[in-house]
Amino acid sequence: DWSSDVCSSDLIDTTRERATNSLFMGAFMTINKLSALIVLVFAGCTSSVSAQQMDWMEYRPAGEGFRVEMPAKPEVASQELYTALGPVKQIVAKIEFVDRMFAVSYVDIPEDKSGREVPDAEKRLDGARDGAVKNTSASVGSKATLRSEKRMNVGGYPAREIIVDVAAVNLVNVMRIVIVKNRAYFLGFTSFAGAEGKSEVSRFLDSFVVLQSQ
Numbered sequence: 001d002w003s004s005d006v007c008s009s010d011l012i013d014t015t016r017e018r019a020t021n022s023l024f025m026g027a028f029m030t031i032n033k034l035s036a037l038i039v040l041v042f043a044g045c046t047s048s049v050s051a052q053q054m055d056w057m058e059y060r061p062a063g064e065g066f067r068v069e070m071p072a073k074p075e076v077a078s079q080e081l082y083t084a085l086g087p088v089k090q091i092v093a094k095i096e097f098v099d100r101m102f103a104v105s106y107v108d109i110p111e112d113k114s115g116r117e118v119p120d121a122e123k124r125l126d127g128a129r130d131g132a133v134k135n136t137s138a139s140v141g142s143k144a145t146l147r148s149e150k151r152m153n154v155g156g157y158p159a160r161e162i163i164v165d166v167a168a169v170n171l172v173n174v175m176r177i178v179i180v181k182n183r184a185y186f187l188g189f190t191s192f193a194g195a196e197g198k199s200e201v202s203r204f205l206d207s208f209v210v211l212q213s214q
Contacts (some may be wrong), residue, residue, distance in 0.1 A: 054200065059093060059104070063071050066185060068104055069207035070095055071200060086110050099189035102204055109182045121158040125151075128163055128177045128184065142168035154178045155210040163196060176205050185210075196205040 054071035061076075072076040074093035081088050088110060109124075129149060136144035147163040159178040165171070172193045176197055178185040189201050 017072070042118055056203070061091075061093075064091075064106065065180065065183070065211050066106075067207075067209050067211060069188070069203060071097075071204070072104055074102075074104075081107065100189065100195060103186075103188045103190075104208070107189070109184065111182070115168040123156060124184065125156070125177055126181055127159040128159060128186075131161060132140055132173070132175055134166055136164050136166060136173055140166050140169060140171060142166050144173075152206060157210055161205070165193060167193075174201055174205070176208070180208065 003116045018158075026130060055073075056069050057073065058067055058120050059070045059074055060067040070093070072095045075093050076091065076093045077093050078089055081090050088107050090105060090107045092103060092105045094101060097114065129146070133144050135145050144166045145163050150161045152159045152161060154176075157178055157180050159176060161174070161176045164173040168192050172191060172195065174196045176187040178187075185208070187205055189196070195201070199208050
C-alpha cells in the first residue's frame with residue numbers, strides 16, 4: 001500500500017522542511033516501487049529493445065507546463081499521496097521495457113498556512129535526494145548508495161541529477177529533479193548498472209523542457 005508507506009512515522013513531521021521532504025519521499029517511493037517490480041522481470045531476461053527499435057515521441061500533457069521525449073507512448077496514472085502537508089495528487093507517466101524503465105512524475109507542493117519558514121529550492125532538492133536513496137533501498141530490499149550528485153538548472157529553474165546504485169541486484173537509477181515554483185518534476189531511468197551511459201538516457205533527460213506557460 002503506497003499510502004501507508006508515505007504515512008509511516010519516520011516520514012511525518014510537524015516542521016515545514018521535514019513535511020516537504022516527506023512529499024518528495026512519497027513521490028520517489030512510487031517510482032522506486034515500479035523499479036522494484038521490474039527487477040523481478042530483469043532476472044530472467046536476456047533480450048531487450050534496442051534504441052533503434054524505440055519509437056520516440058513527445059509527451060506534452062495539456063496544461064501541465066512541460067514537454068519531454070519518451071521512447072514509446074507512456075502509461076499514465078494518478079494517485080493520492082498522504083503527507084504532513086495534506087493529501088497531494090501525483091501523476092506518473094511510465095514506459096517499461098524488458099530491461100529498463102523510463103518515468104516522469106510530478107506533484108504540487110501544498111501551501112503551508114502555518115506561517116513557518118518555507119524551505120528554499122535547494123533544501124527541497126536535498127530532501128528529494130535523501131528520499132530517493134532511502135526509498136530505493138526500501139523498495140528493492142537491498143542497500144542503495146548515492147554514486148553521484150550534480151547541481152544544475154533546467155530552463156533557469158534549480159535542478160539536481162543523481163545516480164543511485166543497488167549493487168546487490170546490479171541496478172542503477174538515474175534521476176533528475178526540477179523545482180518550478182511549487183511544483184516538483186521527477187524524471188527517472190532504471191536499468192542494469194552500465195546502462196546509465198547509453199545515449200537514450202541523456203536523450204530522455206535532456207529533452208525535458210519547462211514551458212513558458214508554467
